[in-house]
Amino acid sequence: MVAQESHQHAAPQGFIRKWVFSLDHKVIGLQYYFLALTAVFVGMFLSLLMRIHLIWPTAILPLLGEIKPETYLSLVTMHGTIMVFFVLTTAPQGGFGNYFLPIQIGAPDMAFPVLNMLSFWTTFVAYVVMLAAFFVVGGAPLHGWTGYAPLSALQSSGPGEGLGADLWIISIAVFCVASLMGALNFITTTLDMRAKGMSMWRMPLTCWSWFITAILGLLAFGVLLSAGILLLMDRNIGTSFFLPLGTINGQMTGHKGGSPLLWQHLFWFFGHPEVYIAILPGMGVASQVLSTFSRKPIFGYKAMVYAMLSIGLLGFMVWGHHMFMSGMSPYSAFAFSIMTMAIGVPSAIKTFNWLGTLHKGRIRFQSPMLFAIGFVSLFVSGGLSGPFLAQPALDIPLHDTAFVPGHFHLIMGVAAIFGIFAATYYWFPKMFGRMMNEKLARIHFFLTLIGTYCVFMPMHYLGLAGQPRRYSQLTELQYLHPLIGLNTFMTYAAIVTVAAQLIFVSNLFWSMFKGPKASDNPWEATTLEWTTATPPPHDNFGGRTPVVHNGPYEYSVPGAPRDYVMQTDPATVAAH
Amino acid sequence: MGLVLLCVIWLITFVSTYFFIAKTWWFPHGASAATAALDHQFAVTFVLMGIIFVAAQLALGLFVWKYSGQSSSSRADYSHGNLKLEIIWTTLTAILFVGLNLMGSPIWAAERFRPAVDGATRVEVTGMQFAWYFRYPGPDGKFGIARPELEDPSAGGEAALGLDPADPASKDDVVTGIMEVPVNREVEVILRAHDVIHSFFVPSMRFKQDAVPGLAIHMHFTPTETGDFEIACAELCGLGHYKMHGILKVVSQDDFDKWLAAREAEKQ
Numbered sequence: 023m024v025a026q027e028s029h030q031h032a033a034p035q036g037f038i039r040k041w042v043f044s045l046d047h048k049v050i051g052l053q054y055y056f057l058a059l060t061a062v063f064v065g066m067f068l069s070l071l072m073r074i075h076l077i078w079p080t081a082i083l084p085l086l087g088e089i090k091p092e093t094y095l096s097l098v099t100m101h102g103t104i105m106v107f108f109v110l111t112t113a114p115q116g117g118f119g120n121y122f123l124p125i126q127i128g129a130p131d132m133a134f135p136v137l138n139m140l141s142f143w144t145t146f147v148a149y150v151v152m153l154a155a156f157f158v159v160g161g162a163p164l165h166g167w168t169g170y171a172p173l174s175a176l177q178s179s180g181p182g183e184g185l186g187a188d189l190w191i192i193s194i195a196v197f198c199v200a201s202l203m204g205a206l207n208f209i210t211t212t213l214d215m216r217a218k219g220m221s222m223w224r225m226p227l228t229c230w231s232w233f234i235t236a237i238l239g240l241l242a243f244g245v246l247l248s249a250g251i252l253l254l255m256d257r258n259i260g261t262s263f264f265l266p267l268g269t270i271n272g273q274m275t276g277h278k279g280g281s282p283l284l285w286q287h288l289f290w291f292f293g294h295p296e297v298y299i300a301i302l303p304g305m306g307v308a309s310q311v312l313s314t315f316s317r318k319p320i321f322g323y324k325a326m327v328y329a330m331l332s333i334g335l336l337g338f339m340v341w342g343h344h345m346f347m348s349g350m351s352p353y354s355a356f357a358f359s360i361m362t363m364a365i366g367v368p369s370a371i372k373t374f375n376w377l378g379t380l381h382k383g384r385i386r387f388q389s390p391m392l393f394a395i396g397f398v399s400l401f402v403s404g405g406l407s408g409p410f411l412a413q414p415a416l417d418i419p420l421h422d423t424a425f426v427p428g429h430f431h432l433i434m435g436v437a438a439i440f441g442i443f444a445a446t447y448y449w450f451p452k453m454f455g456r457m458m459n460e461k462l463a464r465i466h467f468f469l470t471l472i473g474t475y476c477v478f479m480p481m482h483y484l485g486l487a488g489q490p491r492r493y494s495q496l497t498e499l500q501y502l503h504p505l506i507g508l509n510t511f512m513t514y515a516a517i518v519t520v521a522a523q524l525i526f527v528s529n530l531f532w533s534m535f536k537g538p539k540a541s542d543n544p545w546e547a548t549t550l551e552w553t554t555a556t557p558p559p560h561d562n563f564g565g566r567t568p569v570v571h572n573g574p575y576e577y578s579v580p581g582a583p584r585d586y587v588m589q590t591d592p593a594t595v596a597a598h
Numbered sequence: 599m600g601l602v603l604l605c606v607i608w609l610i611t612f613v614s615t616y617f618f619i620a621k622t623w624w625f626p627h628g629a630s631a632a633t634a635a636l637d638h639q640f641a642v643t644f645v646l647m648g649i650i651f652v653a654a655q656l657a658l659g660l661f662v663w664k665y666s667g668q669s670s671s672s673r674a675d676y677s678h679g680n681l682k683l684e685i686i687w688t689t690l691t692a693i694l695f696v697g698l699n700l701m702g703s704p705i706w707a708a709e710r711f712r713p714a715v716d717g718a719t720r721v722e723v724t725g726m727q728f729a730w731y732f733r734y735p736g737p738d739g740k741f742g743i744a745r746p747e748l749e750d751p752s753a754g755g756e757a758a759l760g761l762d763p764a765d766p767a768s769k770d771d772v773v774t775g776i777m778e779v780p781v782n783r784e785v786e787v788i789l790r791a792h793d794v795i796h797s798f799f800v801p802s803m804r805f806k807q808d809a810v811p812g813l814a815i816h817m818h819f820t821p822t823e824t825g826d827f828e829i830a831c832a833e834l835c836g837l838g839h840y841k842m843h844g845i846l847k848v849v850s851q852d853d854f855d856k857w858l859a860a861r862e863a864e865k866q
């Protein structure tokens with residue numbers, strides 16, 4: 023196969039070819055990971071400023087001065103955009119997917135190494151352009167990560183809607199191109215590069231999750247790219263795709279005939295699958311880790327795969343549930359609502375199966391497992407507010423209140439981040455050849471779990487009480503005054519949670535250089551990455567080509583000499 | 599470690615659930631005809647989701663404690679799953695979620711599928727950065743023509759909406775900064791926005807609907823109690839989003855008639 027031959031590049035020697043413009047999927051994976059690591063700190067810092075401003079609106083901050091309402095909204099916009107695109111899409115898929123998909127399926131590299139390098143550097147350009155929006159005249163845009171037109175489509179609709187908004191759109195468009203290249207590579211690699219014996223049904227659930235995520239990305243990012251280009255045209259060359267006849271502050275806009283709802287349809291056609299792009303890899307990692315550290319086969323492997331496939335499929339039919347209050351036909355709400363409720367079914371299957379995996383296991387509480395257990399807890403908590411928002415009638419009181427950010431932060435924010443943490447602690451030994459400090463990891467875990475619940479669970483209460491999203495101050499409406507106390511508590515919880523992340527980075531960088539040396543298979547896991555050297559050589563398996571005999575989760579097989587059977591172990595476990 | 603995890607997970611579960619059940623922070627008092635059905639549907643959803651939430655979290659805590667393997671030398675149970683169980687919980691959750699959806703549908707239909715009744719109080723609500731304007735049709739019962747090119751927000755009132763003084767139907771229209779309506783009579787809201795999207799949110803009425811430029815969205819609600827109720831903007835509309843609020847004043851029919859007559863008289 024062509025794909026099989028194109029990876030045959032020799033190990034590079036120079037620093038630039040080895041670490042900067044590298045073709046090696048492992049280096050590219052690390053590049054994605056560290057890009058996401060810087061992005062998550064930027065995004066987290068922005069959210070901290072938001073929480074501080076919300077309860078101390080007149081505070082003068084060192085260096086930054088006073089936060090104005092428009093500054094607050096640009097924090098909202100940039101926090102959401104950076105977190106969704108450059109953290110939740112980048113780290114699990116670009117980072118861990120890149121590094122471990124080829125190794126887990128027994129391939130020497132991705133199918134298209136040059137394309138892989140290009141997709142990373144394109145993402146990097148998008149990231150730089152996004153950050154540049156902070157520094158131009160007017161600052162970053164204030165239209166939120168959803169960029170609803172006309173707010174986002176008119177230069178005069180507010181500060182930040184000038185060059186800042188153009189850079190924001192350009193960055194996202196460039197990011198879409200990068201993600202399309204990445205998605206093609208992932209799909210081709212999964213389909214064409216599997217080692218002998220690695221049938222689809224023997225792939226670890228992580229590989230399934232990256233594969234399905236790549237399919238979602240391929241179908242979703244193209245739509246966002248087109249929408250972004252149309253928005254740029256509305257803003258700069260006078261088209262009216264999203265702009266009806268209207269005024270801003272009494273001045274005619276000069277546009278007519280467009281539809282603001284069209285933007286919402288296009289945006290959410292991308293936006294809802296994007297939610298699953300963020301969380302599916304987390305599901306994969308949680309499954310992998312829960313099975314490994316329970317010393318039990320994953321409960322219902324095929325059910326897990328079918329559940330992910332149906333989540334992916336249904337994910338494309340539910341975008342309208344973001345738009346129940348938008349003015350679209352109320353009849354269509356029926357269809358979108360029932361499809362959305364249907365997604366609850368595969369999500370419930372996954373939860374039951376994770377619990378089933380723990381049941382009668384022999385659980386080892388190492389750091390990856392703690393975060394995987396946390397993932398399940400957060401997935402349940404964040405998931406169960408979904409069926410409220412999926413009902414159009416209940417959206418009448420709940421839509422665009424704090425209930426919504428409470429819901430999606432728990433599930434696609436924090437749960438997905440817990441997936442990234444689990445993956446980091448799990449694969450760190452393989453990537454860097456050293457172990458992370460367990461004691462620090464435990465402190466990090468408990469502070470983060472309790473801290474994030476303290477920040478995001480109260481958002482549900484605030485939403486019930488009617489606190490709207492994206493309000494820079496709570497002082498203007500009388501009925502919000504009693505909620506300021508709870509908001510203050512959340513801000514303190516956020517400060518503690520952010521501080522706990524410093525423990526994580528300290529542990530990460532300290533262990534990278536000073537941690538105890540890791541063996542090739544420190545967790546006694548079964549998948550292919552644990553059969554090769556630590557860290558893996560340039561071609562992953564040092565000239566060997568692995569041959570796969572078993573499924574990915576053969577733990578505690580009766581009669582086997584150890585409580586795990588490697589996928590490459592020729593003493594085949596009877597098929598199930 | 600298993601026990602610590604159990605304690606933390608259970609504690610989070612109980613504390614979270616306590617504040618929901620104690621209703622420490624809850625919906626504001628509802629004062630519209632839609633309140634009963636909506637709050638009931640919320641309560642049903644809440645009880646069902648609450649049971650799953652507590653059961654799943656308790657099970658998670660229990661399992662990690664009970665099956666912590668440090669103390670045990672024997673191996674884990676070698677099982678790849680259970681098809682019968684999968685089918686049971688798939689079916690149960692499908693029935694639950696689809697059933698919940700069907701239960702809530704009549705409420706949605708009542709709020710959104712039918713037009714306002716004849717004889718409803720008609721108010722055109724317009725959102726503009728960053729204020730709500732309320733227009734009543736005047737004695738002729740007709741909303742007159744508004745022209746965007748005539749808009750002058752700094753002038754306020756009729757001029758802010760760009761009402762065309764040449765149109766006789768516009769002349770008697772009343773534009774106010776607070777929304778006054780009579781109690782126990784349906785209100786037909788005609789929602790408009792001139793610049794960007796806003797969202798007309800009255801928590802006490804259990805009412806919310808986006809106002810979208812280019813669209814005139816017809817909605818209705820029925821206030822059942824007199825009093826002043828706050829109106830918020832629920833869709834990000836720019837830097838003044840947080841202070842785009844208004845007052846809905848629900849009064850007796852008599853008081854409403856007097857108020858409206860006085861406003862109309864001012865126009866003469």
